[in-house]
Amino acid sequence: xxxxxxxxxxxxxxxxxxxxxxxxxxxxxxxxxxxxxxxxxxxxxxxxxxxxxxxxxxxxxxxxxxxxxxxxxxxxxxxxxxxxxxxxxxxxxxxxxxxxxxxxxxxxxxxxxxxxxxxxxxxxxxxxxxxxxxxxxxxxxxxxxxxxxxxxxxxxxxxxxxxxxxxxxxxxxxxxxxxxxxxxxxxxxxxxxxxxxxxxxxxxxxxxxxxxxxxxxxxxxxxxxxxxxxxxxxxxxxxxxxxxxxxxxxxxxxxxxxxxxxxxxxxxxxxxxxxxxxxxxxxxxxxxxxxxxxxxxxxxxxxxxxxxxxxxxxxxxxxxxxxxxxxxxxxxxxxxxxxxxxxxxxxxxxxxxxxxxxxxxxxxxxxxxxxxxxxxxxxxxxxxxxxxxxxxxxxx
Numbered sequence: 580x581x582x583x584x585x586x587x588x589x590x591x592x593x594x595x596x597x598x599x600x601x602x603x604x605x606x607x608x609x610x611x612x613x614x615x616x617x618x619x620x621x622x623x624x625x626x627x628x629x630x631x632x633x634x635x636x637x638x639x640x641x642x643x644x645x646x647x648x649x650x651x652x653x654x655x656x657x658x659x660x661x662x663x664x665x666x667x668x669x670x671x672x673x674x675x676x677x678x679x680x681x682x683x684x685x686x687x688x689x690x691x692x693x694x695x696x697x698x699x700x701x702x703x704x705x706x707x708x709x710x711x712x713x714x715x716x717x718x719x720x721x722x723x724x725x726x727x728x729x730x731x732x733x734x735x736x737x738x739x740x741x742x743x744x745x746x747x748x749x750x751x752x753x754x755x756x757x758x759x760x761x762x763x764x765x766x767x768x769x770x771x772x773x774x775x776x777x778x779x780x781x782x783x784x785x786x787x788x789x790x791x792x793x794x795x796x797x798x799x800x801x802x803x804x805x806x807x808x809x810x811x812x813x814x815x816x817x818x819x820x821x822x823x824x825x826x827x828x829x830x831x832x833x834x835x836x837x838x839x840x841x842x843x844x845x846x847x848x849x850x851x852x853x854x855x856x857x858x859x860x861x862x863x864x865x866x867x868x869x870x871x872x873x874x875x876x877x878x879x880x881x882x883x884x885x886x887x888x889x890x891x892x893x894x895x896x897x898x899x900x901x902x903x904x905x906x907x908x909x910x911x912x913x914x915x916x917x918x919x920x921x922x923x924x925x926x927x928x929x930x931x932x933x934x935x936x937x938x939x940x941x942x943x944x945x946x947x948x949x950x951x952x953x954x955x956x957x958x959x960x961x962x963x964x965x966x967x968x969x970x971x972x973x974x975x
Contacts, residue, residue, distance in 0.1 A: 580607050585627030586811055588647055588758055588804075589765045590772035592854060593621070595843060595917065598967055599628045601948045602917065606841055609913040609973040613838030614820075616912070618828050620644045625841055626651040626821075634820040636838075638831040640888075643761060643858040645823045649754030650808060652821035658752050660759075660805035663738050664798050670734035674710055682726045684793045693786050700726045704869070704876060712737040714866055718880055722777040723768040723857065731797035735760050736864060755812075759805045761858050767795040773854040776879050832906030840907055843917040844890040844899070856882050896923050897932065904936040907972065914941075914972040926968055933970060941972040 582603045587596060595602050602625070606615060615633040617625040626637050626648045637648035682700050687693040700721025708717060712733040720726035739756045742748040748756075769792035770777050780786035824831055832840065860867060860882060867882040889895035907914045918929060926945065933943050947968045 580604070580632065582628040583631045583815060585624075585630075585651060585815070586808060587622070587624070587627070588650065588762045588808075589622055589858070591622035592773060593843070593845070594624060596624045598948060599624055601946075601967070602841070602915070602969070603629055605915045605946060605969040605971060606839055609915055609971050610839045611913060611974070614822075614835060616831065616835050616838055616840045617648075618831060618840050618842040619844050620648055621843070623648040623651060630819070630821065631815060631817060634822075636822045636824070636831075636835060638824045638826055638828075640825065640827055641855065641859055642825050642862045643855065645825050646754040646757045646862060647761070648821075648823050649751055650758045650812070651816065652823070653751040653754065653818055654816045655751045655755045655809070655812060656749070658748065658756070658809075660802045660809075663735065663742075663756065663805075664802060666738045666741075667731065667734040667798070670712070670737055671730055674713075674716070674730050674734065677710070678726070682720070684725060684727075684790060690780060690783060690786055693790070694780055697721045697780065704880075712864075714860070714864060718860075718869060719857065722880055723770050723774060724764070725793045728767050728793075728795070728797050732760065732764060732861065735763075735797070735801065736861060740864070755808070756805070757862060759801055759808065761861060762804045763797050763801040764857065764861065766800050767792060767797055769793065774857040774879070775854045829902055829906055832903075832910055832912070835910055835912060837911070839913040839915065841915045841917070842903060844903075845888050853879070853881060853885060856880075856885060859885075891923070893923055897928070900924065900929060900932050901936055904933050904972075908937040908940055911974065913974060914970070916970040916972070918968050918970065919966060926970075929970060933972060937972060941974055943970065943972045945970050 580603060582599055606629070610633070614636045615625070615629060616636040616638065617623070618638055620626065620637040620639040621644055623637055623644060626635050629635060630651045635652055637645065637652065639645065680699060682696065684696055687696055698721070703717055703720045703726060706717065715724070715729040715732045716726060720729045724732065739753060739760065743753045765772070768774070769789045778785060778789055780789050824834070828842070867884065870877045870881045870883050889899035918926065930943070930945070937943070945968055947966055
């Protein structure tokens with residue numbers, strides 16, 4: 580089976596892009612018709628690779644994932660980036676003219692003066708703004724993005740929302756444009772690829788590197804990726820009855836009639852809602868309360884309310900897998916379960932649970948491959964040797 584070549588949109592921990600052929604072959608070995616459900620879709624590599632082969636149901640508890648999947652699964656009508664950016668430019672200029680502070684990254688000549696500009700940007704979180712779309716300007720200026728970049732992010736979001744509210748766009752066009760906006764955020768961010776914590780300019784070297792990202796232009800990155808994905812979609816995206824959802828894994832399993840589940844739950848103690856909260860916030864645009872500790876906003880500018888996955892909690896992980904296997908069995912689904920030897924639970928324990936819950940109805944076996952697992956800056960080592968495992972369960 581030849582997997583589809585697809586452009587990636589965001590930087591994402593634990594992405595299976597590099598082993599997608601191994602994943603697709605594993606799914607093929609247990610597939611017996613129906614949909615392929617990507618249960619923990621994340622950045623939606625499975626939709627990108629297999630959306631032209633199987634009917635896909637893409638699911639994730641995070642709202643941003645549903646939008647990312649749409650770009651690979653749902654054709655769009657004729658829309659253009661120039662129109663979006665032209666309307667956003669009007670908003671950008673109006674907002675810019677009403678900011679009296681000098682927040683530009685152009686007048687620094689040493690580390691102290693650069694950090695003074697950074698602080699002025701970050702202090703905008705204490706300001707009040709009268710215009711409607713100011714969430715990123717207020718909450719994220721001077722963090723992963725400059726105030727300049729945040730004004731553009733807010734402005735483009737406002738235009739996208741106006742298009743869907745006016746009825747000019749369908750959901751597919753909305754999801755497409757929002758996905759391009761998330762891409763633009765990822766590639767102007769001064770972070771390491773996620774949004775757990777932004778970098779501080781502690782040395783001349785780090786200042787220089789951060790400033791490279793401060794100078795990146797949101798509209799030009801948006802325009803380039805928009806046109807690239809529009810062209811790719813015209814040649815590659817066919818709706819085979821694809822569906823998407825934003826649900827917890829148990830609820831999702833209960834909606835699948837017939838098919839195969841691909842499950843790639845979180846590997847370890849880190850919660851994806853912490854690492855990708857900014858993506859969730861641009862999608863929800865709900866002006867969330869920011870976490871406060873000892874009277875000050877936490878450095879990560881995290882949302883107070885964030886999903887906590889049981890697969891990332893040591894006391895809950897075994898029960899979470901029991902519920903996963905039970906849901907697969909109850910709904911007569913086949914399963915391809917990605918996991919790794921760096922996980923919170925051993926493959927031996929995983930096999931014991933699977934055999935206990937579904938062993939009487941399923942043939943169960945494990946296949947593996949080696950690849951370098953990206954840590955996205957979580958550890959001192961940029962990447963670690965991880966053996967990727969796929970537990971396969973096919974109905975007898």
